[in-house]
Amino acid sequence: MSASANLTAGAAGRYATALFEIAKEAGNIAAVEADLDSLETALADSADLKGLISSPIHSREDQAKVLAAIAAKMGLGSEVSNTVALMAANRRLFVLSDMISQVKALAADDRGEISADVKSAKKLTEAQSKALAASLKKSIGKDVKVNVTVDDTLIGGLIVKVGSVMVDSSLRSKLNNLQNAMKEVG
Numbered sequence: 517m518s519a520s521a522n523l524t525a526g527a528a529g530r531y532a533t534a535l536f537e538i539a540k541e542a543g544n545i546a547a548v549e550a551d552l553d554s555l556e557t558a559l560a561d562s563a564d565l566k567g568l569i570s571s572p573i574h575s576r577e578d579q580a581k582v583l584a585a586i587a588a589k590m591g592l593g594s595e596v597s598n599t600v601a602l603m604a605a606n607r608r609l610f611v612l613s614d615m616i617s618q619v620k621a622l623a624a625d626d627r628g629e630i631s632a633d634v635k636s637a638k639k640l641t642e643a644q645s646k647a648l649a650a651s652l653k654k655s656i657g658k659d660v661k662v663n664v665t666v667d668d669t670l671i672g673g674l675i676v677k678v679g680s681v682m683v684d685s686s687l688r689s690k691l692n693n694l695q696n697a698m699k700e701v702g
Contacts, residue, residue: 528611532618551596569609580604629659633677637670
Protein backbone atom coordinates (compact mmCIF):
# COMPACT_ATOMS: atom_id res chain seq x y z
CA MET A 517 0.00 0.00 0.00
CA SER A 518 1.37 3.43 -0.89
CA ALA A 519 2.07 6.16 1.64
CA SER A 520 -0.59 8.43 0.15
CA ALA A 521 -3.15 5.62 0.44
CA ASN A 522 -2.36 5.41 4.15
CA LEU A 523 -2.88 9.16 4.48
CA THR A 524 -6.33 9.14 2.96
CA ALA A 525 -8.35 6.37 4.52
CA GLY A 526 -12.02 6.97 5.34
CA ALA A 527 -14.48 9.71 4.50
CA ALA A 528 -12.07 12.50 5.43
CA GLY A 529 -9.49 10.94 3.12
CA ARG A 530 -11.82 10.89 0.15
CA TYR A 531 -12.66 14.57 0.56
CA ALA A 532 -9.00 15.38 1.19
CA THR A 533 -7.87 13.51 -1.93
CA ALA A 534 -10.50 15.22 -4.07
CA LEU A 535 -9.65 18.69 -2.75
CA PHE A 536 -5.92 18.09 -3.14
CA GLU A 537 -6.30 16.82 -6.72
CA ILE A 538 -8.47 19.81 -7.66
CA ALA A 539 -5.95 22.21 -6.11
CA LYS A 540 -3.06 20.47 -7.84
CA GLU A 541 -4.76 20.62 -11.24
CA ALA A 542 -5.47 24.32 -10.74
CA GLY A 543 -1.90 24.90 -9.55
CA ASN A 544 -2.92 26.60 -6.31
CA ILE A 545 -2.05 24.14 -3.57
CA ALA A 546 -0.47 26.95 -1.53
CA ALA A 547 -3.68 29.02 -1.62
CA VAL A 548 -5.78 26.02 -0.60
CA GLU A 549 -3.37 25.29 2.27
CA ALA A 550 -3.62 28.92 3.42
CA ASP A 551 -7.43 28.72 3.30
CA LEU A 552 -7.35 25.47 5.28
CA ASP A 553 -5.01 27.06 7.85
CA SER A 554 -7.53 29.89 8.30
CA LEU A 555 -10.40 27.44 8.62
CA GLU A 556 -8.44 25.31 11.09
CA THR A 557 -7.72 28.39 13.20
CA ALA A 558 -11.41 29.34 13.14
CA LEU A 559 -12.33 25.82 14.30
CA ALA A 560 -9.77 25.96 17.10
CA ASP A 561 -10.89 29.42 18.25
CA SER A 562 -14.66 28.93 18.13
CA ALA A 563 -16.47 26.45 20.32
CA ASP A 564 -19.71 27.42 18.57
CA LEU A 565 -18.29 26.49 15.18
CA LYS A 566 -17.00 23.17 16.56
CA GLY A 567 -20.45 22.52 17.97
CA LEU A 568 -22.14 23.36 14.70
CA ILE A 569 -20.06 20.93 12.65
CA SER A 570 -20.21 18.08 15.16
CA SER A 571 -23.78 18.29 16.41
CA PRO A 572 -26.46 16.26 14.63
CA ILE A 573 -29.22 18.60 15.84
CA HIS A 574 -28.38 21.21 13.20
CA SER A 575 -29.91 20.61 9.78
CA ARG A 576 -27.81 20.26 6.64
CA GLU A 577 -29.27 23.50 5.39
CA ASP A 578 -28.38 25.40 8.56
CA GLN A 579 -24.83 24.02 8.52
CA ALA A 580 -24.44 24.84 4.84
CA LYS A 581 -25.74 28.41 5.27
CA VAL A 582 -23.52 29.17 8.26
CA LEU A 583 -20.42 27.68 6.66
CA ALA A 584 -21.10 29.49 3.37
CA ALA A 585 -21.33 32.77 5.30
CA ILE A 586 -18.14 31.98 7.22
CA ALA A 587 -16.31 31.05 4.01
CA ALA A 588 -17.42 34.28 2.35
CA LYS A 589 -16.45 36.37 5.39
CA MET A 590 -13.04 34.68 5.56
CA GLY A 591 -12.51 35.06 1.82
CA LEU A 592 -11.92 31.35 1.27
CA GLY A 593 -11.30 30.21 -2.28
CA SER A 594 -13.88 28.31 -4.27
CA GLU A 595 -12.12 24.96 -3.88
CA VAL A 596 -12.31 25.00 -0.08
CA SER A 597 -15.73 26.67 0.01
CA ASN A 598 -17.21 24.13 -2.40
CA THR A 599 -15.66 21.19 -0.55
CA VAL A 600 -17.04 22.41 2.78
CA ALA A 601 -20.46 22.97 1.18
CA LEU A 602 -20.42 19.43 -0.23
CA MET A 603 -19.41 18.05 3.15
CA ALA A 604 -22.32 19.94 4.75
CA ALA A 605 -24.76 18.63 2.14
CA ASN A 606 -23.58 15.07 2.78
CA ARG A 607 -23.57 15.47 6.60
CA ARG A 608 -19.82 14.87 6.77
CA LEU A 609 -18.69 18.04 8.55
CA PHE A 610 -17.72 15.98 11.59
CA VAL A 611 -14.59 14.89 9.64
CA LEU A 612 -13.62 18.44 8.65
CA SER A 613 -10.60 18.63 10.98
CA ASP A 614 -9.33 15.26 9.77
CA MET A 615 -9.82 16.33 6.15
CA ILE A 616 -7.79 19.49 6.75
CA SER A 617 -4.95 17.49 8.30
CA GLN A 618 -4.97 15.00 5.44
CA VAL A 619 -4.87 17.68 2.74
CA LYS A 620 -1.89 19.24 4.49
CA ALA A 621 -0.20 15.84 4.67
CA LEU A 622 -0.83 15.22 0.96
CA ALA A 623 0.57 18.65 0.09
CA ALA A 624 3.65 18.07 2.24
CA ASP A 625 4.16 14.64 0.68
CA ASP A 626 3.85 16.20 -2.77
CA ARG A 627 6.61 18.67 -1.85
CA GLY A 628 8.77 15.87 -0.47
CA GLU A 629 8.31 17.06 3.11
CA ILE A 630 7.33 15.18 6.19
CA SER A 631 5.85 16.65 9.33
CA ALA A 632 7.22 16.10 12.82
CA ASP A 633 5.11 16.82 15.88
CA VAL A 634 7.33 17.89 18.74
CA LYS A 635 6.36 18.48 22.35
CA SER A 636 8.89 20.33 24.43
CA ALA A 637 9.03 21.48 28.02
CA LYS A 638 9.69 25.05 26.92
CA LYS A 639 9.44 27.04 23.72
CA LEU A 640 12.22 26.18 21.28
CA THR A 641 14.32 28.97 19.82
CA GLU A 642 14.51 29.37 16.07
CA ALA A 643 18.05 27.93 16.10
CA GLN A 644 16.91 24.89 18.11
CA SER A 645 14.00 24.27 15.72
CA LYS A 646 16.31 24.48 12.71
CA ALA A 647 18.86 22.16 14.34
CA LEU A 648 16.12 19.65 15.16
CA ALA A 649 14.77 19.82 11.60
CA ALA A 650 18.28 19.31 10.18
CA SER A 651 18.90 16.35 12.48
CA LEU A 652 15.57 14.76 11.52
CA LYS A 653 16.27 15.38 7.82
CA LYS A 654 19.58 13.57 8.17
CA SER A 655 17.96 10.51 9.72
CA ILE A 656 14.79 10.45 7.60
CA GLY A 657 16.12 11.69 4.28
CA LYS A 658 13.31 14.17 3.63
CA ASP A 659 12.73 17.80 4.48
CA VAL A 660 11.01 17.98 7.86
CA LYS A 661 8.49 20.58 8.94
CA VAL A 662 8.64 20.81 12.73
CA ASN A 663 5.37 21.56 14.56
CA VAL A 664 6.28 22.44 18.13
CA THR A 665 3.88 22.53 21.05
CA VAL A 666 4.85 23.34 24.62
CA ASP A 667 3.96 20.90 27.38
CA ASP A 668 5.42 22.04 30.68
CA THR A 669 4.51 18.72 32.35
CA LEU A 670 7.47 17.16 30.51
CA ILE A 671 9.85 18.90 32.95
CA GLY A 672 12.60 18.78 30.30
CA GLY A 673 13.47 17.14 26.98
CA LEU A 674 11.36 16.40 23.92
CA ILE A 675 8.79 14.02 22.52
CA VAL A 676 9.19 13.75 18.74
CA LYS A 677 6.62 11.99 16.57
CA VAL A 678 7.28 11.46 12.87
CA GLY A 679 4.67 9.33 11.15
CA SER A 680 4.17 6.26 13.31
CA VAL A 681 7.55 6.59 15.08
CA MET A 682 7.75 8.33 18.43
CA VAL A 683 10.87 9.12 20.43
CA ASP A 684 10.30 10.21 24.01
CA SER A 685 13.39 11.77 25.58
CA SER A 686 11.45 13.78 28.13
CA LEU A 687 12.57 13.95 31.73
CA ARG A 688 9.06 12.98 32.85
CA SER A 689 9.32 9.74 30.87
CA LYS A 690 12.77 8.98 32.26
CA LEU A 691 11.53 9.56 35.82
CA ASN A 692 8.53 7.31 35.21
CA ASN A 693 10.82 4.58 33.86
CA LEU A 694 13.07 4.91 36.90
CA GLN A 695 10.06 4.75 39.21
CA ASN A 696 8.80 1.59 37.48
CA ALA A 697 12.26 0.00 37.70
CA MET A 698 12.40 0.77 41.43
CA LYS A 699 8.95 -0.81 41.94
CA GLU A 700 10.13 -3.99 40.21
CA VAL A 701 13.17 -4.26 42.49
CA GLY A 702 11.41 -3.64 45.78
